[in-house]
Amino acid sequence: QRARGRLRSFPPGMIVEDARQAIEGGCREIWVTAEDTASYRDGDVRLPGLLDSITGLEGRFYVRVGMMTPNQAEPILDDLIEAYRLDKVFKFLHVPVQSGNDEVLRRMGRRYTVADFRGLVARFREAIPDLSLSTDIICGFPGETEGQFADSVRLVEEMGLDALNISRFWPRPGTEAAELDGQLHGRETKGRSRELSSLWRSLLAERNQSWVGWEGEAVIDEEGRDGTMVGRNLAYKPIVVKSPVLLGDIVTVKITEAKSSYLLGEPLQ
Numbered sequence: 001q002r003a004r005g006r007l008r009s010f011p012p013g014m015i016v017e018d019a020r021q022a023i024e025g026g027c028r029e030i031w032v033t034a035e036d037t038a039s040y041r042d043g044d045v046r047l048p049g050l051l052d053s054i055t056g057l058e059g060r061f062y063v064r065v066g067m068m069t070p071n072q073a074e075p076i077l078d079d080l081i082e083a084y085r086l087d088k089v090f091k092f093l094h095v096p097v098q099s100g101n102d103e104v105l106r107r108m109g110r111r112y113t114v115a116d117f118r119g120l121v122a123r124f125r126e127a128i129p130d131l132s133l134s135t136d137i138i139c140g141f142p143g144e145t146e147g148q149f150a151d152s153v154r155l156v157e158e159m160g161l162d163a164l165n166i167s168r169f170w171p172r173p174g175t176e177a178a179e180l181d182g183q184l185h186g187r188e189t190k191g192r193s194r195e196l197s198s199l200w201r202s203l204l205a206e207r208n209q210s211w212v213g214w215e216g217e218a219v220i221d222e223e224g225r226d227g228t229m230v231g232r233n234l235a236y237k238p239i240v241v242k243s244p245v246l247l248g249d250i251v252t253v254k255i256t257e258a259k260s261s262y263l264l265g266e267p268l269q
Helices: 012-024 047-055 070-084 102-108 114-127 146-159 186-211
Strands: 029-032 062-065 092-094 132-139 163-168 215-223 229-232 238-241 250-258 263-267
Touching: 012 029, 012 047, 029 047, 047 062, 047 070, 062 092, 070 114, 114 132, 114 146, 132 146, 132 186, 146 186, 163 186, 186 250, 215 238, 238 250
Parallel strands: 029 062, 092 132, 132 163, 238 263
Antiparallel strands: 215 229, 215 250, 229 238, 250 263
8 A cells, every 4th residue: 555555435426336337238247446445434334334335236146345344354254254145145255364474475475374363264154165265476586585484385385275466576666675685586486476377277277176077156257268168156166168158147057067167067958
């Protein structure tokens, strides 16, 4: 937030009206997005209240909630979990942890710990077992030791991630991090990034196997390769469909095969 300026929240009425117009125009997915969605506040309205208002609109659509930090989500956690249980909300949680080591998080200026991240995810998964989890990791933050990077590797191994955004640290001009001692060589940062990416892809391939045989609704929201289309189920898992369907269709599918980064499905109607 120091690098990009202060966050501000749009009035809930304005957001709900934008969503209503989009839905009336045929939109099937409403994305609630911000640098930190859990920071949303307009008067007494926080993120859970906003989600409740959007999902109260008429129409067949789903809401995808953007990323949030553990420290902002914690004060509204009970209400937030209840909002995620609403039928029209994708069971997709994006919480960027950035590192699996508390000392690195402290140097980053983060206002949460690894335990905070773990606890938040555990609470969500207790209430929503099929939740998809996405997080972000920064490789090569200044001063990051091999042992501290290994903590990030262990966290990725243990958390059952469905999406992982890996970035290599670079000194953004005007930030405190750009002036820190212990800047790592690009080769080291690149190597750590590749190691983490390779690990996660192998873990995801395993995790995706549990979806084979699943049946349910998918929103077709993307054109795939070679004439295929891509849909998302309630957990926001990407499902490649080969038979003719159109963008915006909501179809019942059966998942027949799992790949390392997506699922294959067949329409049942």
